[in-house]
Amino acid sequence: MNTMTHINKKNRVQIVHHKTTQKIPSVNFHLWQPCNMRCKFCFATFLDVKNTILPKGHLPEEEAVKVVEAIAKSGFEKINFVGGEPLLCKWLPRLIRRAKTLGMTTTIVTNGSKLTDAFLKENENYLDWIAISIDSLAEETNIKTGRTANKKPLSEAYYKDRIQAIKAHGYRLKVNTVVNAFNYKESMVDFINEIEPERWKIFQVLPIVGQNDEKIDACIITDEQYQEFLKRHENIKVRVPESNDAIKGSYVMIDPAGRFFDNAEGIHNYSKPILEVGVSEALKTVNYDLEKFLDRGGVYAWN
DSSP states (O other): OOOOOBOOTTTSOBOOOOSSSOOOOEEEEEOOOOOSOOOTTOSOOOHHHHHHTOTTSSOOHHHHHHHHHHHHHTTOOEEEEESSOGGGOTTHHHHHHHHHHTTOEEEEEEOSTTOOHHHHHHTTTTOOEEEEEOOOSOHHHHHHHTOOBTTBOOOHHHHHHHHHHHHHTTOEEEEEEEEOTTTTTOOOHHHHHHHOOSEEEEEEOOOOBTTSTTTGGGTOOOHHHHHHHHHHTTTOTTEEEEOHHHHTTOOEEEOTTSEEEEOTTSBOEEEEEHHHHOHHHHHTTSOOOHHHHHHTTOOOOOO
């Protein structure tokens, strides 16, 4: 039976044994490179993967299922399905169901544009959390950043409708926001207070070599500008700030080709394929920092 990582206030951290030597209990599976939005600041485009080894931008269905099975059997307790846009994947429900039946807490991160009532109904017994990426409620801002579907931004009314549907089906709600040069002066206080997510992750826009080099310059902000946004929202208790330093090296991640990777040095460092060498061997070639994971609030009541 898996065990959790516990924070001990006096001794800083106490690690309780997992099945695997990897101490971080949560993994992000970027199973799908394609996306229907073109966010200029995206630090997970995986164009390098698509252009070199994976023309379709994703594994075949059966291989994706095997990756999920390997992750679950190695002792990870939570899996977060991300992209690209994961809801473009027709077999995402199968992956969610398999992960859940193997005992993992299941989550997805979506831009929300493809979040249908049918999907919510189909997965309500297997999917625990839904995170929606919402960077701004100003349609003009979203047009500038590329947070658009078919060149059209999603409206505040649309976001509220989808969030209401998420809650109606019993899912737990997170919101992800990337603070960048186009939105750092904005306020989301009223919106966040109204929709009441359990977690609001506030990322500082992150430059990653080979992922967002071409368009990131217009989006970059200073640490002071990031703190300005955080200060404006300091009274929101569910906020979880993640600066550039906090993000780098604090996530266990799998790319669309089924390889572990890290961003600790500001560039993606990939392992050999998990299905080729196994979870333990693949993990040996990537860099993860448990303290950073804990410091950014990586352990929470996800069950």
